[in-house]
Amino acid sequence: MDPNQPSQPTPPPGGWPAPGPYTSPGMPYTPYGAPGAAPYGPPRTTNGLAIGSLVSGIVCCLPPLGLILGLVALPQIKKRGQAGKGLAIAGIALSAVSCLLLVVGLVTGGFSSAWNSFNKGMEEASRSKSPSSLRTGQCFDDEGSSKKYTTEVTVVDCARPHDGEVTGVFKMTGFEAWPGEEAADELAQKRCETINSAYAMDTWAIPKDVWIHYYLPSEDTWRLGDRSVICGFGSAKDPFSGSVRSDRSTLTADQSSFLAIVNPIETVGYREPEDDPDEDFAANKAWAGELLAAIDAARADLGKRSWPGDSAGPVAELRKDLEAASKRWRALAGAADADAYWEGYDSAWNALPEDLGAEARTALGLTDTPPAGEGTQT
Known part of the structure; x- marks a missing residue:
């Protein structure tokens, strides 16, 4: 034996024991099936x-x-x-409770009431719209009247009280960028006045305190491509009932012709300058000339048409009244200065028939009395 080689251990009596399972430090290997072993195979499904x-x-x-x-x-x-046993048991329990509630609801009528409430809520939600989605002839309630910009309106039946009625829609064109609120407002006022006049020709049928109303794009919606202006009539105080529509689609040819002839007198009359002749004589004189032109045009056009039945006589009387008024307004439009203007002002207004042919309107089947006797709105 080499003295430099280590000596071999002497086997114990009976020999060495059989080797146990291989283990690595800190990570014992557990054979499949032993206590604590992870099962082998696919995971259990739910x-x-x-x-x-x-x-x-x-x-x-x-x-x-x-x-x-x-x-x-x-x-x-x-x-x-x-x-999934727990899921199934929970589902059975919840479904049993739901079935019980369903039976109770059917017996007591509570389910029917809830269903009706649901339907009512869905109906109201379907009628809630952005102002930009409104269309001509629709009546609506304004849900945001206290805000600078209305974001929600509710379409309602025109027969029930409502805040406004849509008369038409137009697109703002000719602007490469947002024109600003003042320019947009000026354009809307002018265009919507024309649209409203064509939509509600029988101006005396418009309730008192109902005036021109419109929705403009905001600067933010303009960036998103919104160019629509929604024109209409809106109540300045309380909601009003009934449609104000009286256009050529709802009027007879004689009715629409008469209103188209005399309405410009009303329209120009409402444009009287706010400043007195002493402050802006030129503006007042120009306005008197516009009203004179409207009076002369109405007088001439009324004589170009044959009027049916009982309306012929009242129309002829209206033409005589307009002829007398024309003389007074011609003098007013030709006033030399503010003093002369004031001298002829009252006589000019007194010569113009206040009712603009109430008898003719009656004969034609039109509204013959202004709202509350205070004039009309256009």
């Missing part, structure tokens, strides 16, 4: 019917379905060794 039962029970839309799915799922889970 029963789909159990999931369906729980979902049906939670949403309460089909409680009997959730109950059935849960009862079918339990034996499947046991037979197949699947997971």
